[in-house]
Amino acid sequence: MSRFSLPLAAMLCGLTSANAIAALSAQQVKKVDEILNVAQWESEPGCSAGVFKQGELVYQSASGLADLTSGLPLDKDTRFYAASLSKQFTALGMMKLVEQGKLKLSDTVQQYFPEFPTYSQPVTISMLIHHTSGIRDALGLMRLAGVPNLSATNLQATLDLMMRQQATDFTPGTQYAYSNGGYLLLAGIIEQVSGLPFQDYMRDTILAPLGMHNSFFAAAPIPDGFTANGYLNHEGRFTLQNDFPAFSGSGGLITSLNDLAKYEYDIAKGHKVWNAATRKAMQTPATFNNGQVVREQHGLIYGGGVKFGYQKGREWMQHTGASSTFKSAYGRLLDSGYSFILLCNRSDGKPADKMHALADLLGNAASDRSDEDKRSHKNLPAPQPGDVPPAGEYYSKELDVVYKVTPISPESAEITMISTWPGHLEPGSTLHLNKDAEGLLRDGPYILEYNQGDKGFSMRRGNIHGIRFVPQ
Numbered sequence: 001m002s003r004f005s006l007p008l009a010a011m012l013c014g015l016t017s018a019n020a021i022a023a024l025s026a027q028q029v030k031k032v033d034e035i036l037n038v039a040q041w042e043s044e045p046g047c048s049a050g051v052f053k054q055g056e057l058v059y060q061s062a063s064g065l066a067d068l069t070s071g072l073p074l075d076k077d078t079r080f081y082a083a084s085l086s087k088q089f090t091a092l093g094m095m096k097l098v099e100q101g102k103l104k105l106s107d108t109v110q111q112y113f114p115e116f117p118t119y120s121q122p123v124t125i126s127m128l129i130h131h132t133s134g135i136r137d138a139l140g141l142m143r144l145a146g147v148p149n150l151s152a153t154n155l156q157a158t159l160d161l162m163m164r165q166q167a168t169d170f171t172p173g174t175q176y177a178y179s180n181g182g183y184l185l186l187a188g189i190i191e192q193v194s195g196l197p198f199q200d201y202m203r204d205t206i207l208a209p210l211g212m213h214n215s216f217f218a219a220a221p222i223p224d225g226f227t228a229n230g231y232l233n234h235e236g237r238f239t240l241q242n243d244f245p246a247f248s249g250s251g252g253l254i255t256s257l258n259d260l261a262k263y264e265y266d267i268a269k270g271h272k273v274w275n276a277a278t279r280k281a282m283q284t285p286a287t288f289n290n291g292q293v294v295r296e297q298h299g300l301i302y303g304g305g306v307k308f309g310y311q312k313g314r315e316w317m318q319h320t321g322a323s324s325t326f327k328s329a330y331g332r333l334l335d336s337g338y339s340f341i342l343l344c345n346r347s348d349g350k351p352a353d354k355m356h357a358l359a360d361l362l363g364n365a366a367s368d369r370s371d372e373d374k375r376s377h378k379n380l381p382a383p384q385p386g387d388v389p390p391a392g393e394y395y396s397k398e399l400d401v402v403y404k405v406t407p408i409s410p411e412s413a414e415i416t417m418i419s420t421w422p423g424h425l426e427p428g429s430t431l432h433l434n435k436d437a438e439g440l441l442r443d444g445p446y447i448l449e450y451n452q453g454d455k456g457f458s459m460r461r462g463n464i465h466g467i468r469f470v471p472q
Contacts, residue, residue: 024051024059028362035357036342038063045231045238045346048074048257051358052339055268057261066228066345068238076258077214079227080343081244083321085328086217086253088282090186091129091305092273093202095281102193105129109185112192116163121172121289125189128182130286130302132294134168138181138250140461141165144446145399146419146429151222153423155198155247159188161421164398169463173289176296177463180250183305187249198248209272210262215255217248227254228345230325238346244323251321260330260341267332268339283308283317312356314363320352329355336364381465385439388413389450389457394469396459403459403469404428411435413448 024032033039036049038061046064050057062074097103105126109116116123119134127133138158139150145161147153162181169177187198194201199217207215231238245251267274274282282304286294293301300307306319318331329351332339340358342351388407395402402418415431417424431443441448450457456470 022053022058024362029059031361032059032358033061035354035361036061036063041346044068045229045233045344045349046074047342047344047346047349047351047354048076048078048080049343049351049354050076050257050261050264050341051362052261052264052268052341054337055265055270055339060257062257064345068229068231068240074228074345077256078343079214079254079256080328080345081218081227081230081242081251081323081326082253082255082328082343083244083251083323083326084180085319085321085330086248086251087183088305088319088330089202089206089217089253090183090190090249091282091303092278093190093206094125094129094186095278095304096205096273097190097193098281099277103189109189112189113159113163113185117166119168119172121174123168123172125186126286127172128186129304130294131176131178131182131296132173132286132288133179133182134170134172134175134177135162135179135181135185136165136169136464137179137462138162138184139245140464141181141399142421142423144459144461144464144467145401145421146417146425147421147423148425148429149243149423150245151243151423153246153421155184155187155219155249157422158184158245158247161399164400166398167466169465175288176286176294176302178296179463183250184247185249187247199252202248206273207259210259210266210270212255212259212262215253215259218244218246218252218254219248222246222254230323230345230347232325232347241325244326251323255343257341257343260343264330264332264339264341268337282306312359314359318355327351331355331359333359333363336362338362383440383447383460383465384449384451385435386441386448386450386457387452388433388441389448389454393418393472394456395472396467396469398467402472413441415448 041064044064048062051059062076064074066072066074066078107125108122123133141161190201191198199219202217229240230242232241266272285301296302300309306317308317315334316331321328325347327344327349329342340355344351389405391407393402393404404416406414412434417429431446433441433443433448435441445461447460448457459467
């Protein structure tokens with residue numbers, strides 16, 4: 001475990017300031033260490049964490065191991081898979097194209113992908129950025145298509161699957177639903193407009209100008225050894241699992257605490273990339289077609305890949321990221337100047353909880369301003385109880401996959417996914433569906449909807465619904 005305070009920390013991160021920022025007191029450091037499990041996780045997977053004040057690093061720790069087999073410790077330059085923390089970078093890359101006049105946020109997906117289906121309302125770039133497009137979640141679609149390990153697929157295959165979707169989860173522009181699919185389309189549009197692979201454009205436009213030379217965006221295949229290993233924690237037993245997607249847009253940023261410190265500094269003081277025009281674009285609230293401001297399920301307003309608003313009386317700009325074993329959080333307290341970055345390589349890292357605990361410790365006293373309206377604008381049709389469909393093979397045109405249904409009893413069935421998408425299993429992935437207390441035929445997040453007399457059935461997973469399967 002390592003820990004620094006200014007001015008040494010600022011120099012290590014390549015940051016300087018005309019006005020010195022006071023380091024944390026010894027008592028504060030002790031409490032921060034406790035919040036971050038610094039002592040408890042020293043010989044386990046753990047987290048790299050930084051606390052910043054007005055863009056300057058005032059606390060840093062790297063507690064835990066990057067690799068349990070070799071005992072390699074985490075440090076400030078250890079690279080992690082940042083998952084959805086990447087979305088703000090994708091939005092940032094898109095905003096740079098807008099600034100250059102190469103596209104408009106009102107442009108439609110079809111302007112860049114003419115083969116993309118036409119839905120009930122046009123899908124714009126702005127809708128993709130703000131999760132109001134209704135575009136189905138790409139990662140969920142891949143799993144419905146029988147691909148459990150997304151590290152074996154690529155961006156183009158995932159875009160091809162999205163092109164097959166004949167419907168959206170709701171009328172575009174009328175609801176909010178977080179969608180990785182929308183951000184993969186943004187990556188595809190960036191490639192179309194820039195003429196570069198997404199990872200190259202992002203390196204040249206965002207990462208290199210910020211000096212984030214230890215960071216990159218994933219593209220298949222990812223060489224071994226470029227990141228900390230990720231670990232599942234089951235009752236104190238750690239299992240290696242590095243199955244994050246091998247493509248970028250919705251996620252894909254491979255980065256370190258030291259590099260993200262440079263990003264934080266640019267937002268707060270540097271303004272090489274986060275200039276005035278960029279800041280305005282990134283912080284513009286999402287709106288529905290009727291002009292109403294979008295609030296996601298926690299009451300925050302979604303901007304350009306970041307969320308804004310009040311929680312516990314504090315004003316935040318924040319986003320989190322999560323794969324099965326890599327967890328991350330980045331939050332800026334706009335009222336006190338404190339910021340927090342946490343990167344963890346364990347399934348139970350809980351960086352968001354730790355970030356809010358740090359805010360309670362270091363931030364200004366919470367105001368009496370209540371949290372904003374916490375209504376979710378998702379209004380998906382409720383799943384309906386159904387029966388077990390007859391035995392047979394059923395095909396989905398939208399997924400280009402066959403589900404082989406084997407009834408086990410009137411209350412249960414087994415489905416084998418017969419898939420040809422990159423990363424599919426042989427033999428195929430299997431669902432074990434059983435009726436729950438509400439009469440829904442489900443296996444975890446997967447729900448099958450079938451009623452007697454129907455010639456097929458529908459599948460849903462999370463926000464994705466209405467995926468039709470018909471008998472072969």
